[in-house]
Amino acid sequence: MLPEYAEGDQVLVNPHAWKHRQPKPRDVVLLEHPHSPGLYIIKRISHIDEAGRYFVLGDNPTHSTDSREFGPVQRYLLVGEVVGKLA
Numbered sequence: 001m002l003p004e005y006a007e008g009d010q011v012l013v014n015p016h017a018w019k020h021r022q023p024k025p026r027d028v029v030l031l032e033h034p035h036s037p038g039l040y041i042i043k044r045i046s047h048i049d050e051a052g053r054y055f056v057l058g059d060n061p062t063h064s065t066d067s068r069e070f071g072p073v074q075r076y077l078l079v080g081e082v083v084g085k086l087a
Contacts, residue, residue, distance in 0.1 A: 003059040004028070005042045010086040017081035023054065028082040031056065034070050041065070042082055054078065 005011060005028075013030045023029065025045050033039040043056035043066055053072035058064025067073065 003064075005059075005082070005085060011042065011082050012084040012086065013080040014083050015080035017083070018078075023048075023075070023078060023081070029054075029056065030079040030082055031073060031077045032079065033065075034073050034077055040079065043067075 011030070017023075017027075023045055025047050027045045028042060029045060030040055030042055033041050043058055043064075046055045046057045046067070048054055049072055051072075053074060055067040055072050057066045057068070061068075
């Protein structure tokens with residue numbers, strides 16, 4: 001699958017998306033990289049484990065750093081839901 005977002009894209013993020021619902025699989029999220037504070041990445045939630053941790057995957061798995069490399073992420077790392085891309 002081709003990535004929907006590329007490095008350098010400007011995106012719209014809703015930090016309040018989960019005020020009335022929990023993040024769910026297939027949500028596209030902006031999150032802080034768990035091993036590189038200050039680095040923000042866009043991933044898609046693939047599933048949520050019983051401990052409430054989020055497994056995130058990139059749309060281009062052969063060239064993506066995601067939960068297959070750094071494991072599941074905690075909720076506090078999710079900044080918001082990506083709702084669009086600026087042209």
